[in-house]
Amino acid sequence: MTGFSLADRLRAGETVPTGWCGMASPLVAELIAREGYPCVTLDQQHGLYDMPTTFAGIAAIRAGGAAAVVRIPQGGFSVASRVLDAGAEGIIAPMINTIEDAKAFVAATKFPPIGARSWGPSRASQLTGVHKGDYLKAANDAVLTFAMIETRTAIKNVDAILAMPGIDAAFVGPSDLSITLTDGRTLDPHSKEVDAAIDTIIAAAQKAGKIAGAYTATPERALELEQRGFRFFAIASDTAFLQAGASAALKKFK
Amino acid sequence: MTGFSLADRLRAGETVPTGWCGMASPLVAELIAREGYPCVTLDQQHGLYDMPTTFAGIAAIRAGGAAAVVRIPQGGFSVASRVLDAGAEGIIAPMINTIEDAKAFVAATKFPPIGARSWGPSRASQLTGVHKGDYLKAANDAVLTFAMIETRTAIKNVDAILAMPGIDAAFVGPSDLSITLTDGRTLDPHSKEVDAAIDTIIAAAQKAGKIAGAYTATPERALELEQRGFRFFAIASDTAFLQAGASAALKKFK
Amino acid sequence: MTGFSLADRLRAGETVPTGWCGMASPLVAELIAREGYPCVTLDQQHGLYDMPTTFAGIAAIRAGGAAAVVRIPQGGFSVASRVLDAGAEGIIAPMINTIEDAKAFVAATKFPPIGARSWGPSRASQLTGVHKGDYLKAANDAVLTFAMIETRTAIKNVDAILAMPGIDAAFVGPSDLSITLTDGRTLDPHSKEVDAAIDTIIAAAQKAGKIAGAYTATPERALELEQRGFRFFAIASDTAFLQAGASAALKKFK
Amino acid sequence: MTGFSLADRLRAGETVPTGWCGMASPLVAELIAREGYPCVTLDQQHGLYDMPTTFAGIAAIRAGGAAAVVRIPQGGFSVASRVLDAGAEGIIAPMINTIEDAKAFVAATKFPPIGARSWGPSRASQLTGVHKGDYLKAANDAVLTFAMIETRTAIKNVDAILAMPGIDAAFVGPSDLSITLTDGRTLDPHSKEVDAAIDTIIAAAQKAGKIAGAYTATPERALELEQRGFRFFAIASDTAFLQAGASAALKKFK
Amino acid sequence: MTGFSLADRLRAGETVPTGWCGMASPLVAELIAREGYPCVTLDQQHGLYDMPTTFAGIAAIRAGGAAAVVRIPQGGFSVASRVLDAGAEGIIAPMINTIEDAKAFVAATKFPPIGARSWGPSRASQLTGVHKGDYLKAANDAVLTFAMIETRTAIKNVDAILAMPGIDAAFVGPSDLSITLTDGRTLDPHSKEVDAAIDTIIAAAQKAGKIAGAYTATPERALELEQRGFRFFAIASDTAFLQAGASAALKKFK
Amino acid sequence: MTGFSLADRLRAGETVPTGWCGMASPLVAELIAREGYPCVTLDQQHGLYDMPTTFAGIAAIRAGGAAAVVRIPQGGFSVASRVLDAGAEGIIAPMINTIEDAKAFVAATKFPPIGARSWGPSRASQLTGVHKGDYLKAANDAVLTFAMIETRTAIKNVDAILAMPGIDAAFVGPSDLSITLTDGRTLDPHSKEVDAAIDTIIAAAQKAGKIAGAYTATPERALELEQRGFRFFAIASDTAFLQAGASAALKKFK
Secondary structure (H helix, E strand, O other), X not given: OOOOOHHHHHHOOOOEEEEEEOOOOHHHHHHHHHOOOOEEEEEOOOOOOOHHHHHHHHHHHHHOXXXXXXXXXXXXXXXXHHHHHOOOOEEEEOOOOOHHHHHHHHHHHOOOOOOOOOOOOHHHHHHHOOOHHHHHHHHHHHOXXXXXXXXXXXXXXXXXXXXXXXXXXXXXOHHHHHHHHOOOOOOOOOOHHHHHHHHHHHHHHHHHOOEEEEEOOOHHHHHHHHHOOXXXXXXXXXXXXXXXXXXHHHHHHO | OOOOOHHHHXXXXXXXXXXXXXXXXXXXXXXXXXXXXXXXXXXXOOOOOOHHHHHHHHHHHHHOOOEEEEEOOOOOHHHHHHHHHOOOOEEEEOOOOOHHHHHHHHHHHOOOOOOOOOOOOHHHHHHHOXXXXXXXXXXXXXXXXXXXXOOHHHHHHHHHHHHOOOOOEEEEOHHHHHHHHOOOOOOOOOOHHHHHHXXXXXXXXXXXXXXXXXXXXXXXXXHHHHHOOOOEEEEEEHHHHHHHHHHHHHHHHO | OXXXXXXXXXXXXXXXXXXXXXXXXXXXXXXXHHOOOOEEEEEOOOOOOOHHXXXXXXXXXXXXXXXXXXXXXXXXXXXXHHHHHOOOOEEEEOXXXXXXXXHHHHHHHOXXXXXXXXXXXXXXXXXXXXXXXXXXXXXXXXXXXXXXXXXXXXXXXXXXXXXXXXXOEEEEOHHHHHHHHOOOOOOOOOOHHHHHHHHHHHHHHHHHOOEEEEEOOOHHHHHHHHHOOOOEEEEEEHHXXXXXXXXXXXXXHO | OOOOOHHHXXXXXXXXXXXXXXXXXXXXXXXXXXXXXXXXXXXXXOOOOOHHHHHHHHHHHHHOOOEEEEEOOOOOHHHHHHHHXXXXXXXXXXXXXOHHHHHHHHHHHOOOOOOOOOOOOHXXXXXXXXXXXXXXXXXXXXXXXXXEEOOHHHHHHXXXXXHOOOOOEEEEOHHHHHHHHOOOXXXXXXXXXXXXXXXXXXXXXXXXXXXXXXXXXXXXXXXXXXXXXXXXXXXXXXXXXXXXXXXXXHHHHO | OOOOXXXXXXXXXXXXXXXXXXXXXXXXXXXXXXXXXXXXXXXOOOOOOOHHHHHHXXXXXXXXXXXXXXXXXXXXXXHHHHHHHOOOOEEEEOOOOOHHHXXXXXXXXXXXXXXXXXXXXXXXXXXXXXXXHHHHHHHHHHOEEEEEEOOHHHHHHHHHHHHOOOOOEEEEOHHHHHHHHOOOOOOOOOOHHHHHHHHHHHHHHHHHOOEEEEEOOOHHHHHHHHHOOOOEEEEEEHHHHHHHHHHHHHHHHO | OOOOOHHHXXXXXXXXXXXXXXXXXXXXXXXXXXXXXXXXXXXXXXXXXXXXXXXXXXXXXXXXXXXXXXXXXXXXXXXXXXXXXXXXXXXXXXXXXXXXXXXHHHHHHOOOOOOOOOOOOHHHHHXXXXXXXXXXXXXXXXXXXXXXXXXXHHHHHHHHHHHOOOOOEEEEOHHHHHHHHOOOOXXXXXXXXXXXXXXXXXXXXXXXXXXXXXXXXXHHHHHHHXXXXXXXXXXXXXXXHHHHHHHHHHHHHO
């Protein structure tokens, strides 16, 4: 695989499912890519991925024929530029609640004049086959920023966040939304409050001409959100695949 | 979990399914154990496990509440004693074709007077909670040797192999059986030739009063072999769980 | 071991010694746990622990029967939420000098409404056996925040820091105290200035109804501080155990 | 090798070339040191180095007879103090654009009264052979801070940044300079704009009595900058050595 | 890259240079592949490669567009089948001195009826895209065995070794030849004795219709041996590239 | 540290204690070396060391100022030559019971004309500073082979084993001796049978003019054996140092 693929697909209006990996095993990420996923996401926020496994994972995902996205730790904007240097095609940043958060996210991930990303994508250049001068020209468009909208504050600021140049997409975190919207009382990603917030987010994304994505526990939920305008979905995780498979085999046996 | 559990269960006539792990991720092995498997096997022959991941994997499996078994590389009898020192409760040895192979297997895995295993199970002692003197007394019974019967030669020698003191079980390798019984022409673990060999093996095991186990691609096949007297089964692998889950989720989505 | 144990013990007034590990070897941490320590702390600030070894270390400590605490790097609040997701029962944060520092610490480690911790404790849930909904209810109480008081500024703000909801404990860093209180002139964790600061800290903790802990080089010092009201102690480190043992053996031999 | 060497050489006016390593292989770093380099730099910003490889790399570089410097990720001041604890003799910090950036850099890397570095250099003490009390006295002089000047804003503030106590050196990042000075249009580290900026930087360094260093792709460029007053140079990278050697051998063969 | 490439090239009479890697860094191996090498060899005998780095290295080399070969440790025939399962296209076995050595090598690397390789190439199948049934049919031809001829005994037996079905190639080890031919007195891979042995080896290979390869320190030596009929060459190593580049840059600078 | 040191000391009649490491942490091994041990041994037989940790450990031990010895797995003669290539100064081989075992050990570890070790010590050359031609001349003397005498059979053959050129030393394994001499009934390294065997071994070593070493759990036992003529002692292990230190600190605290 050469070049970038994720931004092109999403900008063309395609729906893109992503594998979601937290187990810090590049081989697991590669196998998911090889099953035909156009994108695989490595989770550094709540998953066990860290820099070395992420660097190896990005290469493994590309070798498996997919685009790599990384969810960075909260506030980990410095991590964002490092994983872009390593060949990621997108960054999901948690808890982009304010204009300031969004600015910091853009600063770390877009080259001037949009942001202040520092130059050094030699590994990205090796993996994509995009030569260095071309990379500078292409990167601001080809590398996507997903701002996670997952708190009451973020909902309030969602229009301004998504309107900001350099923010390419919203990404819904339904579990945190359910917690913050109930002040910590309830964990229910399918609650009415979450659903209303999702409406607000998709409206803001469409108004700003930006992509909308979401973490969804199941393909069914993803299909429902696709109807409402979302295009990028985490449809299930490595842990879930493994646990479900192991559990089902054992049950058949018993 | 303290003490040993695998030998007790199998000697009591229980059927024991084992998870089968080749992906060299101790966390994957642990998650399978946590789904309720009484045993998880780490594969060093055709899987990607090596010593450090096996050492970590054995501890992870025990932390997940299961017994750990290791399939060693062909001829890797020295590896066998190392993984027993690290807390494994069973060893599956590939290609035990002759009396000499079986003797070398026993020598590496059983203490005198049965074999010549060298003393040093300090990690096993930590993980099982069995103190060192007790470990010496318990180990020859508590740690199981599975001789893989998977060639024409092994079938010929199966009675003598299984009669040998220190060999606790037969373990059928149906893919290699199908290849060797057809002189390399066919890979079909469910062929007539393989089925006939399986009859020979179970008969030999029952005659010798030894346990019979098999690698089975599916729970269905395992249930069939259970009817025929087998008690220890590799019912599916980490790779298979992951690929099947990832593939099914993608299909639902498309 | 299932569930949480550290908060219960300390809230019950028990004295809890913790092993202190900087060598980035999960096995070392596990062995210390197995010697009977109720708690083992992994040091990411001045020790060599990083995320992968910390993730593995937390699991190893729990397998060894103890609670895991992590000292995060200075300002590493994002790290704090990640290691809590991985199953830590406590976080020691260096250089909590101001109200702002304390707020950021609480935000990262407590769920709403106290803080703004993001949801995702799947590894913690596996390791503790506490199901996800229960984890949300339990975590704000069961997971402890230790604010390190180790500068002149922190001493000035100690009452306000410890009064803050979500800050569960003070933790004294005597070496840094001695340096900052002498403007860099002296390293003496047992100096008069440090002793006076310790008095201020314990008074503030007792006034706020919070736990008091300290790094102590020796069990003797820990016993002295226990008299003065402290309950959580780092009594010695992996490096110290190893160096002292190696040195003593060599001396006997010479 | 015992003690520190980098600060002494540079303060004595010597020119010091540094190897530049991004491949996250401590052995590669060690081999470069063994070729006679007085200094080897590990790159965590655009290279693949992370904490464990950096910790191992610092030890390997010292074993190879050289001083170790680390370029930290942007804003990674907490990382700076950790790698100093691990034995680094210098820190290169990217994007020191403002007085606030410079203050944060000094705070993390110099002990009081200059900064607020936290105490804990036990690994540094082991590797350098400098005992702990002596380390406290020596470190503020012996450990060098290199502030990267690589944006329009930084050029504007360069006098104030370099005048700050605790900032020991400027380090030019010519690629980022070329991008920021052309608002993202051009990548040309040898452009006129960059050259003019370099003049400004060297003038500021000389005025402040501080060291000047630069990343230079080639020994030739380094020699030119040496004429202009620079003394510390990254003259080529591990990746470049490897690619050039492999390419040349293949060409000879074809 | 899909499928196999090395055997096809060599059987078509092409000359194939191979990179030679001992530094146990898969990234180094990948970079050499990306410079255009059709083949990269990982050295487990005298290099620092072990199983996990070899598994990762094979995947990295394929991702870089080249075929992977592994030199196994002396007598490591069990390792041979494991690295073939992991996707290697060739095995170089040291010290194939006798018919028995050659038989053991073939047994481990060729499926029945030629050898006794055990079935399990799932990783090879993923990496090459060759489905499992096809792999069984293709492997005995597509995977190459290189017998190292590097002792007096081996020279004596070279005709019989190379005549054996399943041995695909001779590979000259000139350093060991020089030592064994002088009974340990001299290390000179270009000595007269070595040259005479090389004549014997190439004659035997041509008589048996087998490929001839050699370790050559330099492209110049490789070109000379190509004239004499050799087709597979290790023309330089990762360590040599790195040391030469680092040394040359430093010299220019001084 | 440059050159070799272990053989010189032992041949000069010095008593040499060795640290004994099984925890697979190179840093642990290095710390023990830094406490003043002239030698540190890495245990691959019953410890958790494997190749990558052994390679790193050897370098770390040398950096710490000591000579590195490796105990290889039983029958792991191929491992022996690899760790010598990596810079070890001695190899302890378990279960050298027969002349054939001893021959295989010598073959792997001594260059012609004594043995058949294959050439490739580039890492050893880097670490010791001994250039390659000199290494060939020096190695057979400078690198020591310790044959473990630990079974009834070995006792019977001990004179012939120790008389063999290329076998430099006997090394007593008292635990296995106690087990084999009682046919598996007793584990008592201080039994009368073991003591008598020790007398036989020291007599054989002195007759053959070879060094005698032993694993001893305590410095006290080592001093006793020194009286009887032994000169090389494993006086305690990393695990023991750590457990004893942790346990003692906890006791003081309670």
